[in-house]
Amino acid sequence: MYAAYRVFMPKHANVTCIIPDDCILPCSFRPTGTVVIHWYKQQIPVHSYYYNKDQFGLQNKHFSGRTGLFNSNIPHGNASLLLRRVKVQDKGRYKCYTSTRKGNQEVFINLEVKALIQSVIMEMTDEMVTCSSHNIYPVPQVTWATDPPSAQEALENSTIKTTDHKGLLTVESTLRILGNLSNYTYFCSFIAADKTQVWTASRKNQEGITQEEGHALSIPCIAPRSLQNFSLIWTFTLSSEPTVIFRYESKTRHTFNLWEGQAELDQDLLLLGDGSLLLHKPDIEEQSGMYTCTLSGLQSRHTVQTRVNITVASISVDEQSVQRSWWSTAASAAFFLFTVTVALPQCVRKRATETRSAAHRFNGAGFVEVGLHKHLNTTASYVIGQRGVNCNRLQLQFEAQDEVADGTPNTAHDCTAALPPAAKIEQEGNPGGPLVEGDDGLLSSSLERDGFGNIEPGHHIS
Template sequence: MAEAHGLIIMLLIFLEKLSHSKVLLADANVTCIIPDDCLLPCSFRPVGTVVIHWYKQQTPVHSYYYNKDQFGHQNKHFSGRTCLFNSHIPQGNASLLLRRVKVQDKGRYKCYTSTRKGNQEMFVNLEVKAVIQSVIMEMTEETVTCSSYNIYPVPQVTWATDPPSAQEALENSTIKTTDHKGLFNVESTLRILGNLSNYTYYCSFIAADKTQVWIASWKNQEGIIQEEGLALSIPCIALDSSQNFSLTWTFTSSTEPTVILRYDTKTRHSFNLWEGQAELDQDLLLLGDGSLLLLKPDIEEHSGTYTCTHSGLQSRHIIQTKVNITVASIIVDDRSVQRSWWSTAASVAFFLFTITLALPQCARQKALKTRRASQRYNGAGFVEDGLHKHLNTTARYIIGPHGDECNGTQIKFEAQDELAGCTPNTAEDETEALPEATEEEQEENPVGPLVEGNDGQPSCSVEREEFENIEPVHTS
């Protein structure tokens, strides 16, 4: 009996010591996103009151005892950034909430708990990372550059083209720097291969843990030339099949880039600065075709560079197109017709002006010819100096009986085609010799007898004869 009682006492002592021994648990691994809040897990077996201490290596992070938080020994790096779930401590929850995680928070943390039943230690390995938020892609005539900022740890950068190029042709220069927060800024530059519009350039930023790949691409399309007033479609086809994406169209002319249209497939929100001038096809847009339709492009307003940006969850694809709006050919024809009409009108006006000035002169020349012709004919039909101009006219006249002088002789000439011209005759034309009259013509044109007037002077007879085509008569 004595031996049995001794064994029982020894067992109780062992159990008591065991209850007050330190318990070690397996490490927990946690990865937190910068600058989000992070939870470091810790639990214990609640028995009465408890003492909790959190350490990062030997640095005090947070303490709790006497049923309240104790900040007297907390390191200033964690000041205002830690807390426990006090209402859950009686249930055995000693987890620590670390707010606004930083690169410097990375490391191994210890959770120490103590109750009247014993002590416990639990370790948490904290990893931090700053995800790739976006990749900015820029292109010049010689290089294409991809940049990303505030990343941790440093990512890997790769390049590719479509159509594919040999890797040795894709040698790039990548620069990695850190800021005061310990985050990485990465910039990678690749030299343009051949003609700028022959390739689509891709750059990929791969996270250090391989859990994230961010892809950006850029393509310069062949320029488009279109006549003003004719509808024009500027292509923009998505390079991935993502259903949730946003589409942005930017226009650049002589001023800064202007966002003219934006559409988000997830929220269905849209913005159109060029309402009535540009639009998207909603049905094709859901299939990844974000082509921009210019309804009536104008030379001054719509000539420039159009940039289509297709943004997905982990991607951004840029397609750039230069558009040149030209004068429509039909407008050129109309202007030519207008210029021709004005030229014709000016010619007609000049012609009428010339005629207006010329008609009085023609009339004066006609009158002068008529006087000269009448002065050359005497009463007997003789021509001065024996010469006469062939007039081809019809003359009506009455000659008195003597034929030497005829006061009051009435001669009337009716001008025909030869007098229609207005060109002045020269002196030689006026003295041109006229052909002789034949005997038959003389018989047909007799000289009537003279009749004396009341005053005893010879006078012209009232008898009238008509002569056509008077020919000249030579006197002996």
């Protein structure tokens, strides 16, 4: 027969379990042979053990497949319950009931559950900055700050919480931008209900940077606080999804660089929290866009966003002078080439045509009369204005030989301009002086004929 049951005084314990991990609800008893174990949540059957095995017939379906005992340790007085994949709905008051030949015992466990803050995300628009965290429990406290510091009344925010079907929370807090977007660095902190966690996110949207192509450019990214065992990620967004272009892990010093040879970070400055990105020779099309730097440490994340605009390189004064000189040289060469290939042949053809016309008038029209006296040496010079060609002066030289059979003087072979059609020279008699220029612009001889046909000095030829 069983001895009279011995009832022990109730025991109480508080346990906190992390969602969605496994959790142990402790319970012990004095082993004295066969034992009966029952676990309840309030009056709901959670798990039962008797006849040396687990009994699931009365178990509530909420705990189905998620409970167990440490059967090998039961003979040693261990009646603890293993609760797998803890949920928000598991929180509450549990009772561990044990019964042996020595008596009965009840142990009460107050179970608290929490979902840890995994991350805090900050987003900014031109007017608002939003801080949010997902899948957390219970509701955390949210605080705001800025650098440079702002008055607390200026940091009034609106916080909203929503619950999903699992009972987990999404908390979102919104703050209005103070002044210009780039004036402040914003800090948002989520403090867990039990004060065991403080997660801080910070963000700064810097003023855009404009740089000429081909010139080195540094995009700043400096952590606002000292970081240890941090990671750094640079992303670049042009028109679609962000592309990771650089990744660095301070613990392993492992580096990934998608833009090898085009971009780099200073490893020594990195250890001091300076993750500024250096672009050696940025390109207009490939490297103009949005750059985002994220420094992540223990329960902290700092984000810096910068829009970069790469422009066409301007021309310096020296380069402009060289360029103008080059264009001037090119223009001169083009003009010379045009003159040689187009204008010069046309001029030559025109001069040749007019030369033939002048020769015809000179010889065919009796431009110089025959019948000069023997032993006459006369030199005639005519200065004639320009007639449609580029000749400003015409010289005709006639030399009468001692004996000219036909009485016609020779002409200079290099004359290329036509004489005026009315010009006519008549010279007879004794040798005279050279022709001189008259008031009408024509040259005439200083000798003139007398009434008998002789040439007398001091008179003009009519």
